[in-house]
Amino acid sequence: MTSPSLWSVYQTLYGHYGEQHWWPGESALEVMVGAVLTQNTAWPNVEKAILAMKQEGLMSAEAIVSTAPQHLAQVIRPSGYFNIKARRLQSLCQWLVYEGGIEALAYYDDDGLRAALLSLHGIGPETADDILLYACQRPVFVIDAYTRRLFSRLSLFTGDEAYDELRLAVEADLRVALDKPGSIVAVYNEYHALIVRHAKAACYKKFPACRVCCLNAVCPSASLFGPNMV
DNA sequence: GTCCAGGGTTCGT
């Protein structure tokens, strides 16, 4: 069985699901806040917390830093893990204020900004890359459990590569397929969103053996990646 | 009632 290319997988997903319009949010700060709040949390719960923050006047770095941790924790309660996430939000916002606001992040190059984000409390690789790609429009491919599962099922990777090893390999592969530099961020944006979208559509809950790419013939998206995948 | 979601940190081995 031959594996599809990363680019053809993207085209298949895009053709099937269309534009995903990620990341929902009215501002770069809201995207960053959402990236922290969505850690191991269903998105609808995050939306409730974000709405509550707006209603409490807490959707600015200065306000988030200034408010009492206990208050912030109560406001973001629906997103779960509210105590640790309150601390993570304040850590992130304290850094943003120190840097001189989100606009000042433009002075970092991609690797420098990534390193800075990773040094913050509660910002790991996935959260950092969500912020880099969706809040800062940096060309970084987001790797998550769905991505590993899908690429592993398609025999593109083993799935147990180290985070950066997999990310850099994916980026290098797509760089060849994408001749127009300006489209890289747009494709990375759409690709990750499509993988999450596909994971929701997949029947892996109903059929445990069928995780993301649906090898089970009963799965509605069984033939999405061609007859060889059924 | 059980499972898990758009993870990360810390503390064991």
Place this chain on the structure above:
DNA sequence: ACGAACCATGGA
């Protein structure tokens, strides 16, 4: 370097 416990809500 890798695994497990921990954090905690809401929807299926």
